[in-house]
Amino acid sequence: MNIDSILFAGVGGDGIITASNVAAEAFILAGFDVKKSEIHGMSQRGGSVSASVRFGEKVYSPTDKLGSVSFVIATEKIEALRCVKYLHKDSIMIINDRIMPIINQEINEAEIDAMIKSINIQTIHIDNFLEFAKKLNNEKVINTIMLGVLANYLPIDNKYFHKAIENIIPSKIKAVNIAAFNEGLSIGK
Amino acid sequence: MNLIKKLASGNEALAIGAYKGNARFASGYPGTPSSEILDYFKQFKQVRAQWASNEKAGFEAALGASIAGVRSFVTMKHVGLNVAADPLMTSAYTGINAGFVVVTADDPGMHSSQNEQDNRFYAKFANIPMIEPGDSFEAAGFMQYAFIVSEKFDLPVMVRLTTRISHSLGLIKYDPRPLDNEKELCIEKDFKKYVMIPANAIKKHKSILEKLEQLKDFSNETPINKIEKGDLNVGVITNGISYSYAKEIIPDANFFKVGFSYPLPVRKIKEFAKDFDKVVVIEETEPFMEEILKSEGLNVEGKKYFPRDGELNLDIVEDGLKKFGALKEKKRVYFEEFELPKRPPALCPGCPHRPIFDILHSMKDVFITGDIGCYTLGSLPPLSAMHTTVCMGASISMGVGVSKVQDKERVVSIIGDSTFFHTGIQPLIDAYVNKANMTVIILDNRITAMTGGQPDASSGFNLNNDDFEPVNIASLAKTIGIKNVFEIDQYDYKNTKHILEREIYKEELSVIVAKRPCVLAPKKIKDTPFVVTDKCIGCKRCLRIACPAIDFKDNRAIIDETICTGCAICEQVCPVEEAIIKKSEE
Numbered sequence: 001m002n003i004d005s006i007l008f009a010g011v012g013g014d015g016i017i018t019a020s021n022v023a024a025e026a027f028i029l030a031g032f033d034v035k036k037s038e039i040h041g042m043s044q045r046g047g048s049v050s051a052s053v054r055f056g057e058k059v060y061s062p063t064d065k066l067g068s069v070s071f072v073i074a075t076e077k078i079e080a081l082r083c084v085k086y087l088h089k090d091s092i093m094i095i096n097d098r099i100m101p102i103i104n105q106e107i108n109e110a111e112i113d114a115m116i117k118s119i120n121i122q123t124i125h126i127d128n129f130l131e132f133a134k135k136l137n138n139e140k141v142i143n144t145i146m147l148g149v150l151a152n153y154l155p156i157d158n159k160y161f162h163k164a165i166e167n168i169i170p171s172k173i174k175a176v177n178i179a180a181f182n183e184g185l186s187i188g189k
Numbered sequence: 190m191n192l193i194k195k196l197a198s199g200n201e202a203l204a205i206g207a208y209k210g211n212a213r214f215a216s217g218y219p220g221t222p223s224s225e226i227l228d229y230f231k232q233f234k235q236v237r238a239q240w241a242s243n244e245k246a247g248f249e250a251a252l253g254a255s256i257a258g259v260r261s262f263v264t265m266k267h268v269g270l271n272v273a274a275d276p277l278m279t280s281a282y283t284g285i286n287a288g289f290v291v292v293t294a295d296d297p298g299m300h301s302s303q304n305e306q307d308n309r310f311y312a313k314f315a316n317i318p319m320i321e322p323g324d325s326f327e328a329a330g331f332m333q334y335a336f337i338v339s340e341k342f343d344l345p346v347m348v349r350l351t352t353r354i355s356h357s358l359g360l361i362k363y364d365p366r367p368l369d370n371e372k373e374l375c376i377e378k379d380f381k382k383y384v385m386i387p388a389n390a391i392k393k394h395k396s397i398l399e400k401l402e403q404l405k406d407f408s409n410e411t412p413i414n415k416i417e418k419g420d421l422n423v424g425v426i427t428n429g430i431s432y433s434y435a436k437e438i439i440p441d442a443n444f445f446k447v448g449f450s451y452p453l454p455v456r457k458i459k460e461f462a463k464d465f466d467k468v469v470v471i472e473e474t475e476p477f478m479e480e481i482l483k484s485e486g487l488n489v490e491g492k493k494y495f496p497r498d499g500e501l502n503l504d505i506v507e508d509g510l511k512k513f514g515a516l517k518e519k520k521r522v523y524f525e526e527f528e529l530p531k532r533p534p535a536l537c538p539g540c541p542h543r544p545i546f547d548i549l550h551s552m553k554d555v556f557i558t559g560d561i562g563c564y565t566l567g568s569l570p571p572l573s574a575m576h577t578t579v580c581m582g583a584s585i586s587m588g589v590g591v592s593k594v595q596d597k598e599r600v601v602s603i604i605g606d607s608t609f610f611h612t613g614i615q616p617l618i619d620a621y622v623n624k625a626n627m628t629v630i631i632l633d634n635r636i637t638a639m640t641g642g643q644p645d646a647s648s649g650f651n652l653n654n655d656d657f658e659p660v661n662i663a664s665l666a667k668t669i670g671i672k673n674v675f676e677i678d679q680y681d682y683k684n685t686k687h688i689l690e691r692e693i694y695k696e697e698l699s700v701i702v703a704k705r706p707c708v709l710a711p712k713k714i715k716d717t718p719f720v721v722t723d724k725c726i727g728c729k730r731c732l733r734i735a736c737p738a739i740d741f742k743d744n745r746a747i748i749d750e751t752i753c754t755g756c757a758i759c760e761q762v763c764p765v766e767e768a769i770i771k772k773s774e775e
């Protein structure tokens with residue numbers, strides 16, 4: 001049975017739930033069965049947030065298995081590192097080059113970067129996606145840009161993402177999200 | 190006919206199923222993971238959905254609607270059913286008029302709960318049917334079905350979700366039109382049925398036991414207890430989310446998927462099990478099915494291979510099936526986890542609870558009985574100002590006990606507004622009646638913040654957005670007869686500290702109502718942010734208030750302007766003049 005998964009990781013307020021909804025919708029439009037899980041118990045209080053979009057011909061479990069997730073989008077570097085146990089050697093990770101501080105803890109960024117370098121998988125695309133978002137005059141489209149980057153590796157046509165954005169994103173910001181997705185596509189090429 | 194196909198959470202699907210099952214009234218009390226069900230349900234036309242002050246009141250409102258002839262349901266998290274256990278047990282005696290469903294959402298893994306209780310035992314305890322969907326698709330269908338079962342047996346029916354079902358999304362397909370109502374029901378006046386004096390209840394108890402026998406037959410026949418054949422000589426008996434893990438790990442096994450889990454379909458399971466050398470029960474938390482099946486003489490195993498605490502997942506189920514001998518040992522390949530700092534939840538920037546805990550933290554001879562809500566985060570370091578948290582409403586009542594048996598420590602009880610209305614009012618009356626020498630702080634942020642911002646009696650609007658004059662907690666306390674009642678604004682740090690210290694050391698009962706609203710709900714509040722100037726001496730006093738907007742770099746505090754709400758608490762605790770100032774507006 002071929003089930004694969006996109007794991008989204010970040011912190012409360014990152015918009016991960018919306019991004020994962022767009023991905024889930026795209027796979028449904030492409031004819032896949034989809035199950036999605038969300039962990040957001042304490043998200044509004046600054047905790048970690050994650051969501052998995054599992055797709056395949058028939059999907060049962062909404063949550064992932066160790067060593068079996070091919071795709072990760074992480075909006076923050078520490079949260080990206082929390083995902084490694086789900087990866088395998090052919091996995092693709094898209095990471096936003098940012099660290100969200102943790103209350104009353106000093107974080108050594110160089111150490112975090114070294115850990116990320118040490119992950120032995122096929123592709124890690126790490127970039128300051130905020131800069132690209134600023135170019136589009138909307139700092140909130142970071143996730144859509146990252147989704148665009150990842151789409152280069154995903155087994156479905158980009159038109160399904162365009163349609164998914166149409167279906168899910170509120171009309172006022174649809175156009176900028178389509179632009180962000182396309183920007184991501186070209187960054188990732 | 191236009192079928193709607195959409196990705197829906199278990200909670201949304203359940204609301205859709207309820208509507209399609211012609212439920213037109215619902216009540217409940219918020220609690221993760223159940224809270225969103227009523228929000229979804231209220232969006233349908235011609236339904237009434239409303240929050241109750243607590244689960245018992247919500248249960249009884251829905252039972253009343255059922256007796257009045259309208260299909261109804263009540264929603265709550267697992268521990269909510271402890272609060273509603275009283276009407277649960279006796280509504281099994283009265284039975285129902287229109288279909289009545291009790292939805293309980295358990296939280297294996299305790300993502301957001303104080304315990305991990307398995308509410309399947311309540312169905313057995315009350316002798317009522319229990320239905321357990323395994324995903325969103327089933328949540329919609331089984332909920333609709335539950336109303337039919339309820340009317341067929343004249344009993345309340347329990348529907349049990351778990352966090353993974355409530356909060357996972359799956360595809361559902363449905364016809365948006367409600368079913369035709371099978372029959373019109375009227376309000377029912379029936380002394381023998383609804384007045385549970387002993388003379389009536391004695392007869393009712395007998396009739397419940399008769400119904401239980403009929404339910405056993407029904408469970409063997411219902412299509413939601415189903416067998417899925419496979420090629421392996423292994424039988425798997427499973428339910429709810431556990432099915433989805435097992436089905437993915439060992440798809441070729443023979444499955445008995447239990448959807449109607451009380452009473453269990455024992456006869457049908459016996460027939461299923463006799464064909465296999467090995468039969469295993471896979472269920473989350475308690476060995477509920479395993480124990481019943483063993484007591485019926487079945488040769489099954491379960492908890493010997495699977496944990497009794499925490500959630501199951503694909504890997505745990507795989508490990509269990511290997512130990513059980515149904516799967517070959519194969520090493521799992523995955524990357525080792527890094528040692529990473531945890532990201533503990535914290536009170537939001539601007540949260541009005543923060544100053545209270547900062548002040549209490551500095552008082553050494555106080556014993557603080559706490560309660561459940563966002564403010565429970567005040568128990569974590571560096572605020573560390575709460576000594577007990579047991580269940581909703583326990584703060585004041587436990588404080589009464591502490592104050593009556595010792596006088597070394599001053600007693601302070603802390604409770605939120607929603608929790609106060611839930612089960613805090615009676616304890617406050619007890620404190621007054623028993624002359625408890627203690628201080629009760631009611632954190633009246635005008636909303637049920639912890640569970641996502643549901644309105645309560647202090648909000649001034651209800652689930653349907655009707656306005657009402659908010660219940661005034663200070664007036665209520667005065668009406669009880671309490672003399673020392675004060676309202677404070679926590680953003681005025683100095684005055685808050687003054688009043689807290691004065692009242693806590695008074696040899697009398699005092700009530701302090703802290704009135705600042707929540708910064709998240711119903712409206713996001715964000716004022717001009719504060720900034721740190723060159724005058725900062727790096728003393729770290731401001732870090733002790735545990736504000737997510739404050740960080741420390743290069744011997745100086747820094748404030749993240751994007752999340753600072755401008756509450757000015759850091760500025761007020763800072764010992765240095767003008768080290769923290771409001772950002773200039775130009």
Ligand SMILES: Cc1ncc(C[n+]2csc(CCOP(=O)(O)OP(=O)(O)O)c2C)c(N)n1
Pocket residue numbers: 218219220221266268269272303561562563564581604605606607608609632634636637638639640
């Ligand atoms: C019996 C029971 N029902 C529901 C819950 C879920 N729950 C936890 S805290 C809370 C309410 C918190 O509201 P409030 O007391 O106003 O505090 P706030 O979060 O707003 O600070 C609820 C509903 C629970 N833990 N126990």
